[in-house]
Amino acid sequence: MALPGAAGGAAVREVAGRGCVLRGDDIDTDRIIPARFLRAITFDGLGEHAFRDDREAAKGDHPLDAERFAGARILVVGQNFGCGSSREHAPQALLRRGFAAFVGGSFAEIFASNCTALGLPCAQLAAPELARLMDSLELDPAQELVLDLAAQTLASRLGVLPVQLSEGARRQLLDGSWNATAVLLEAGAAIEATAARLPYLSDFPSDSANDPRA
Amino acid sequence: MAPQSPSPAAPGARDPLHKDPRDPLDRGARNLLDKIWDLHTVRELPGGQTQLFIGLHLIHEVTTPQAFAELRELGLPVRFPGRTFATIDHIIPTDGRERPFADAQAEAMMAALERNLAGTGITFFDWKSGRQGIVHVIGPELGLSQPGMTIACGDSHTSSHGAFGAVAFGIGTSQVRDVLATQCITIARPKVRRIEIQGKLASGVYAKDVTLHVIRALGVKGGVGFAYEYAGPVIDAMGMEERLTVCNMSIEGGARCGYVNPDDITLEYLRGRPYAPQGEAFHRAAAFWRGVASGPGARYDDRVELDGARIAPTLTWGTHPGQSLGVDERLPRIAELPDAERTGAAEAFAYMGLTPGAPVEGTPIDVAFIGSCTNARISDLREAARVARQGHVAPGVRALVVPGSQLVAAQAQAEGLPEIFRAAGFDWRDAGCSMCLAMNPDKLRGRELCASSSNRNFKGRQGSPTGRTLLMSPAMVAAAAIRGRVTDVRELV
Numbered sequence: 001m002a003l004p005g006a007a008g009g010a011a012v013r014e015v016a017g018r019g020c021v022l023r024g025d026d027i028d029t030d031r032i033i034p035a036r037f038l039r040a041i042t043f044d045g046l047g048e049h050a051f052r053d054d055r056e057a058a059k060g061d062h063p064l065d066a067e068r069f070a071g072a073r074i075l076v077v078g079q080n081f082g083c084g085s086s087r088e089h090a091p092q093a094l095l096r097r098g099f100a101a102f103v104g105g106s107f108a109e110i111f112a113s114n115c116t117a118l119g120l121p122c123a124q125l126a127a128p129e130l131a132r133l134m135d136s137l138e139l140d141p142a143q144e145l146v147l148d149l150a151a152q153t154l155a156s157r158l159g160v161l162p163v164q165l166s167e168g169a170r171r172q173l174l175d176g177s178w179n180a181t182a183v184l185l186e187a188g189a190a191i192e193a194t195a196a197r198l199p200y201l202s203d204f205p206s207d208s209a210n211d212p213r214a
Numbered sequence: 215m216a217p218q219s220p221s222p223a224a225p226g227a228r229d230p231l232h233k234d235p236r237d238p239l240d241r242g243a244r245n246l247l248d249k250i251w252d253l254h255t256v257r258e259l260p261g262g263q264t265q266l267f268i269g270l271h272l273i274h275e276v277t278t279p280q281a282f283a284e285l286r287e288l289g290l291p292v293r294f295p296g297r298t299f300a301t302i303d304h305i306i307p308t309d310g311r312e313r314p315f316a317d318a319q320a321e322a323m324m325a326a327l328e329r330n331l332a333g334t335g336i337t338f339f340d341w342k343s344g345r346q347g348i349v350h351v352i353g354p355e356l357g358l359s360q361p362g363m364t365i366a367c368g369d370s371h372t373s374s375h376g377a378f379g380a381v382a383f384g385i386g387t388s389q390v391r392d393v394l395a396t397q398c399i400t401i402a403r404p405k406v407r408r409i410e411i412q413g414k415l416a417s418g419v420y421a422k423d424v425t426l427h428v429i430r431a432l433g434v435k436g437g438v439g440f441a442y443e444y445a446g447p448v449i450d451a452m453g454m455e456e457r458l459t460v461c462n463m464s465i466e467g468g469a470r471c472g473y474v475n476p477d478d479i480t481l482e483y484l485r486g487r488p489y490a491p492q493g494e495a496f497h498r499a500a501a502f503w504r505g506v507a508s509g510p511g512a513r514y515d516d517r518v519e520l521d522g523a524r525i526a527p528t529l530t531w532g533t534h535p536g537q538s539l540g541v542d543e544r545l546p547r548i549a550e551l552p553d554a555e556r557t558g559a560a561e562a563f564a565y566m567g568l569t570p571g572a573p574v575e576g577t578p579i580d581v582a583f584i585g586s587c588t589n590a591r592i593s594d595l596r597e598a599a600r601v602a603r604q605g606h607v608a609p610g611v612r613a614l615v616v617p618g619s620q621l622v623a624a625q626a627q628a629e630g631l632p633e634i635f636r637a638a639g640f641d642w643r644d645a646g647c648s649m650c651l652a653m654n655p656d657k658l659r660g661r662e663l664c665a666s667s668s669n670r671n672f673k674g675r676q677g678s679p680t681g682r683t684l685l686m687s688p689a690m691v692a693a694a695a696i697r698g699r700v701t702d703v704r705e706l707v
Contacts, residue, residue: 088386117388171261
């Protein structure tokens, strides 16, 4: 399976597809991917373990297992989604489960930053519109959503709603620079020049030179 | 008195902090975050982001294997191998370390880390070095974490290192790759909220209670977009280990980083540490370190004041760290909570099996865990031992103490702490993350309720999908262990 995160560089201007409603605030990354599934040296196979414990507790009655949301590409979530651990396994698991974007009330910072690094937009929607969107998707899960990053809008049966993305992430997604390594490398010798003006690297190096045991 | 003239702006390499164009004389208008950010800015990127140089990169076995694999795919070397330091903490067993590990997945991760480090020049603190431990315990104790640095690690509790007056934050695996390849990341400058904690803490009230209190007051997402600057008499009076506990849990309040301005306590802590500058270099370093502190006229995006004297021993009752209360309080009734919190609280009560309106004190526990990057330093173990020596672990309670590092364990040994804990019926283990997140064999079973000195009470966090966690200070955990129920530690100290 070719993953958007692997090669990088492709501009993400729009994500279109059906939505999956996952209600609840403060859904943490331990719930998104329990720590026991981090005991591996690749991200392969994480998709099947996304929300594993929540899904087992729900005995099949979980939005990620619901027939009506099958094939959804946009996960619609509440406030502070992805709080907790910095594990990139969380967006990796959701990406591998088929999600290409998140729309929610708000997102935890490291989760959102990890999503950007994988080319996955996190769009914020104001609380009243979010509640209406969730209701609308549950009544009509077949409707198509279109998240437009340039216009910062989400189209649905409710019409075209304004959404917000952090400006830095939006620019990285729109110009295809979300896989940041290449952009960072462009700075070239400016990186070494920055290092050279840091007192702790030049004036009083705090490396193992100080360590009699090293 | 000689006429005073403004000191020259003195730009240049020797005065790297005097370079704010908004305030060329640097009359103290910049806060610590701005000073460090400006110093480490390689260049501004479109969309308000910064290419930020990372002065210290700490790595461990869980969030790095994919980063090294991508680095190899890209054909890139590690750009600044002298600025990355590795250890093993998350998956390591705490009761016997013979290789290969009995746990094949743990063995594969350990072997992958060794393979990835081979030939890179990155220093690896494995347990043969005597310096292995939780990454946020060893960075400080080895003197690697210093004021004025940018510090990153693929772990959200990297905020801990802000205790030194550093800008320290967790990153994901893609950003670990970026740091290995370029020693930089792409990141937006956060706003800064100054949190002043006034007054004085009562006896039996610890740094853990302060951080839980802050999160209770400001919420688990109150810090999103902010760095927290902790200040005021309560913070000033804290030792470095306590400040590490407070900064550690910034992320639980939504703030990716938290920090304390460096002062005499910071400098004294660093003196003589293996990776701290020595001799004359220490004096040069000290001048720089003091200079990064927020100026007297520093600007903030927000300010909050809390009264330290009003903080009680605090513990969580729910499934996120903001659902907490003083040990002498009753659990909330759903109807008393703000509308936005009711659904989450009802769900948390159902999961926890606790009764709204009931006193939290006296809640029976099954497991007591003293450990984690939040609270497994020597001062934590001393306080817990002070309580543990007053009794014996209650019948039916499983109790374990996991020191934060091999050096912490050695110091504890020198002070006779393992004997105190063992005599009181606690299991004394080797250093690692252990039951904080149960990536090793230390796990809750079934619906066990654990009094824990760790940082997260999320559903399933401690290794059982139905396991339950009450976060509290190490002394409170020890008290709960010997009474078999949630206990006000003020009765015992």
